[in-house]
Structure formats: C-alpha cells, structure tokens
Amino acid sequence: MQWEPVIGLEVHAQLASETKIFCGCPVRAGASPNTLVCPVCLGLPGALPVLNARAVDDAILAALAIGCAVQPVSAFARKNYFYPDLPKGYQISQYDQPLAVDGLLEWASPDGVTRVRILRLHLEEDAGKLLHDGFEDSDRRSYVDLNRSGVPLVEIVTRPDLRSASEAVACFERLRAILVEIGVNGGNLEQGHLRCDANVSVRPAGSTALGTPVEVKNLNSFRFLRRALEHEIDRQARVLEGGGRVEHDTRLWDVGSHRTVVMRSKEEAHDYRYFPEPDLPPLRVSPERIQAARARLPELPEARRLRLMRAYSLSEYDAGLLSGSAATARYFEAVAAAAGNAKAAANWITGEVARTLNETGLPIERAGVPASALAGLIALVEAGTITGTVAKHVFARMWTTGLSAQDVVSAEQLGQIDDRAALAAAVREVLAANEPSVALYRAGKTRALGFLVGAVMKATGGRANPALVNDLLLDELRRA
Numbered sequence: 111m112q113w114e115p116v117i118g119l120e121v122h123a124q125l126a127s128e129t130k131i132f133c134g135c136p137v138r139a140g141a142s143p144n145t146l147v148c149p150v151c152l153g154l155p156g157a158l159p160v161l162n163a164r165a166v167d168d169a170i171l172a173a174l175a176i177g178c179a180v181q182p183v184s185a186f187a188r189k190n191y192f193y194p195d196l197p198k199g200y201q202i203s204q205y206d207q208p209l210a211v212d213g214l215l216e217w218a219s220p221d222g223v224t225r226v227r228i229l230r231l232h233l234e235e236d237a238g239k240l241l242h243d244g245f246e247d248s249d250r251r252s253y254v255d256l257n258r259s260g261v262p263l264v265e266i267v268t269r270p271d272l273r274s275a276s277e278a279v280a281c282f283e284r285l286r287a288i289l290v291e292i293g294v295n296g297g298n299l300e301q302g303h304l305r306c307d308a309n310v311s312v313r314p315a316g317s318t319a320l321g322t323p324v325e326v327k328n329l330n331s332f333r334f335l336r337r338a339l340e341h342e343i344d345r346q347a348r349v350l351e352g353g354g355r356v357e358h359d360t361r362l363w364d365v366g367s368h369r370t371v372v373m374r375s376k377e378e379a380h381d382y383r384y385f386p387e388p389d390l391p392p393l394r395v396s397p398e399r400i401q402a403a404r405a406r407l408p409e410l411p412e413a414r415r416l417r418l419m420r421a422y423s424l425s426e427y428d429a430g431l432l433s434g435s436a437a438t439a440r441y442f443e444a445v446a447a448a449a450g451n452a453k454a455a456a457n458w459i460t461g462e463v464a465r466t467l468n469e470t471g472l473p474i475e476r477a478g479v480p481a482s483a484l485a486g487l488i489a490l491v492e493a494g495t496i497t498g499t500v501a502k503h504v505f506a507r508m509w510t511t512g513l514s515a516q517d518v519v520s521a522e523q524l525g526q527i528d529d530r531a532a533l534a535a536a537v538r539e540v541l542a543a544n545e546p547s548v549a550l551y552r553a554g555k556t557r558a559l560g561f562l563v564g565a566v567m568k569a570t571g572g573r574a575n576p577a578l579v580n581d582l583l584l585d586e587l588r589r590a
C-alpha cells in the first residue's frame with residue numbers, strides 16, 4: 111500500500127530581546143549556570159511578572175511577516191506540568207486567545223507552489239535546561255540550569271499541510287529565514303534559537319481521513335528534522351502494514367541509533383489544566399501598534415527571490431541562493447549593476463565568493479572583494495584580458511591583498527596569451543606528449559579534444575585563449 115504522510119510543525123523561536131519576557135534578567139548565552147535568574151524567573155512566592163514590551167513588538171512583527179492577523183486582545187494562561195526545569199510548576203503561555211492567527215507561508219517548488227497555513231502564533235516563556243552530561247556523577251544525576259527560564263519565545267503552529275519530510279524541512283528553513291530577516295531571531299539552531307516539534311501521521315494515499323498523529327519533539331537542526339520524519343513515516347507505515355495500531359505518543363529523535371524513541375504518552379490540552387494567568391491582564395494591541403510594526407517589515411526572502419528572478423532573468427536556483435539574506439542580495443545587485451552582467455555576477459557570488467566566505471567564516475558584509483572590485487574582475491574576463499581559470503587565481507589574490515583585478519594581472523603578468531605562434535608551439539608539444547589521446551580523437555572519440563584543450567591550458571598556466579587553442583588543435587588533428 112502507498113502511504114501519504116501528513117505533517118504539521120510547531121516551531122519555538124527565541125525572540126531577540128536583551129531581557130526575559132517577564133523580568134529584567136539578561137538573555138545571554140554561555141553564562142555560568144543559574145547566574146541570570148531572579149525571583150520572577152525562579153517562580154519564588156510573591157514575585158509578579160511584568161510583560162516585556164520589546165518581546166510583544168517582535169512577536170507582532172513576526173506574525174505580520176507570516177501573514178497572520180494580530181488579535182486586538184489576547185490573554186496569557188498557565189500551562190501546568192511538573193518537570194525539574196520548570197521552577198513554578200507551570201509555564202506562562204497563551205492558549206485559547208493567542209496573539210495572532212490564520213497566516214500563510216508559500217513558496218515555489220519543483221512541483222509548483224507549496225502553501226502551508228499557519229494556525230496560530232503565540233507568546234510564551236521558555237523553561238530551564240536539564241544537563242545530563244559533563245559531571246562526575248552524570249551517570250546517576252541530572253543538573254538544572256535555570257538561566258533560560260523566562261526567555262521570550264513565540265510558538266508558530268502550522269496546520270497539517272505538509273506531505274513529505276522535504277516539505278517540512280523547507281517550511282522550517284523558510285520560517286527561520288523570515289525570522290532572521292526581520293531581526294527577531296538569531297537563527298542559530300545549535301544555541302537553541304529555534305527548535306521544532308513535528309506532528310506526523312500516515313494515511314493511505316488518496317484518503318482524506320487523518321491517521322493517528324505522533325509528536326517528535328525538540329528537533330534542533332534541519333538534518334535531524336528530515337531524518338526523524340523519514341524514520342517515523344517508515345515506522346508508522348510498517349506498523350500499519352503489519353496489522354498494528356500507531357500509538358498516540360510523544361517521541362524523541364535518538365541521534366545515536368537513528369530512530370525515534372518513546373518519551374511519554376501524548377498529552378492533550380486538558381492534561382495541562384490551562385487556566386487564565388491571574389497576575390497578567392489581557393494583552394491589548396492597538397491598530398497603531400500593528401501599523402507601526404507593519405512599517406518595519408523589510409522585503410522578505412520569498413518576495414526578494416521573485417523580484418530577482420524577474421529583474422535579472424535568474425534561474426530559480428540562483429535566485430534562491432542570492433535571496434537568502436538582504437546583504438547577499440544587495441551585494442549581488444551592486445555587482446550586477448557595476449558589471450552590467452547579472453548572470454556573471456550570480457555565478458561568481460554563488461561560486462567563488464560563497465566558497466571563500468564559507469572557508470573564512472566571514473559574513474558577506476565583510477567580503478574581501480568589494481562589489482565594485484568584483485565587477486572589475488568580471489570586466490577583464492569579458493574583455494578577454496584573462497581567462498576564467500586565471501580569474502579564480504586573481505580573485506583569491508584580490509581577497510587577500512585588497513588589490514584591484516587589473517593590479518594583480520599587471521603585477522603577475524597574467525594577461526591572456528593570444529599569440530598564435532606561441533600557442534601553436536604549445537599545441538604541438540601537447541600533441542606529441544599525448545599520442546594516445548590523439549589516436550582516440552582520430553578514431554572518432556571526440557571527447558579526447560576536451561582533454562587536449564585542458565592539457566594546453568595547463569601547460570600555459572591557464573592563460574591561453576581557449577577559443578584559439580581549440581582552433582589550433584583542430585587544425586593540427588585534421589592533418590594526416
């Protein structure tokens with residue numbers, strides 16, 4: 111039987127506030143355990159929460175960026191459960207009156223346009239963190255660090271509109287890109303800036319009924335999300351095909367065994383005994399506050415991708431790479447404008463520039479070759495002054511020295527060799543040294559020509575005019 115996955119995501123995103131959501135304790139990674147705490151985030155008797163206005167504004171901005179309607183009145187509730195990293199015995203969250211509802215994410219994919227409805231976005235506080243490793247008695251005890259307790263979060267809940275692990279990863283990636291773009295989230299999954307829970311079930315292909323959902327919690331990388339979903343989809347299909355029943359439980363992804371494992375039975379809303387938070391009044395958001403947030407919205411990644419495709423005739427692939435951040439798009443557009451060649455600009459930025467940034471760990475804002483300098487390098491290639499092979503060497507020298515392309519070419523005498531006599535001599539030497547390839551070409555194996563062209567280019571340090579080399583080789587090979 112063919113099975114269809116049905117997937118919804120719950121994404122927890124840490125807001126980029128300097129302080130916690132209900133107190134003035136700083137939000138800072140790497141501090142010593144239990145040093146960024148106070149009576150409010152420790153839940154001590156008599157301590158009262160005060161809502162962080164910056165967190166509210168960031169949450170409103172996030173809601174607008176994913177197309178949600180911000181509610182004029184929302185309310186906080188107590189979500190009751192007992193766990194060592196939850197000092198109050200409850201989490202302050204939003205339940206039946208969330209901040210925002212009814213959003214939409216959509217993006218182009220090879221199969222058309224993917225649309226994922228957003229059920230809700232709500233504010234809540236983070237819990238602390240259990241430490242299971244790194245202590246002498248870690249085999250017997252876990253330790254609790256409450257520095258993260260009270261960190262402001264938004265939870266974004268999608269409807270079950272995703273139909274594969276790949277679609278789920280794409281959705282998570284796009285949510286991350288949007289939240290980073292608007293400046294409300296740091297985007298670092300390893301530091302817990304974003305975490306994802308996935309609800310997944312399977313059903314017979316063509317069916318409209320929903321299967322029994324299983325929640326896979328705390329997935330903090332795109333790779334783990336993909337692997338966990340692929341495993342869970344396969345596991346549920348095997349259970350059903352074997353005549354079994356999928357249990358409605360909560361599972362964790364075990365990185366070591368590459369499988370999901372049962373964490374606990376799945377809770378329902380009534381298990382948490384939600385009731386209104388008595389220490390916080392309803393959150394009222396004025397139309398003026400929403401409009402002010404809307405005015406802060408930058409161009410979002412998907413809109414930027416479509417604009418780059420239209421304006422520069424880029425492929426979906428190139429536009430996707432170049433639209434991932436505003437800084438990358440600005441760099442590309444500056445190079446394209448100065449060079450007058452958008453395709454060449456795209457090729458360089460997605461190729462050598464991206465590779466060098468990855469190697470150096472630098473953001474594109476600190477690229478060693480400014481946009482105008484890269485345009486100058488492209489111009490030398492287009493004019494035939496240097497070859498594409500030499501251009502890569504020139505680019506590397508520009509990055510490390512800060513020199514212009516012309517200065518590097520002049521200093522190292524890297525200009526393209528167009529001297530017909532000099533190249534003819536190099537061609538004859540290559541043919542004499544590669545008689546087997548010459549024989550293959552004359553036997554009809556025309557691909558051998560590419561090897562011979564490469565050999566001449568290598569012999570000339572990549573400086574030979576490739577078109578002239580090709581012509582000279584053909585002249586020599588046609589002679590008896």
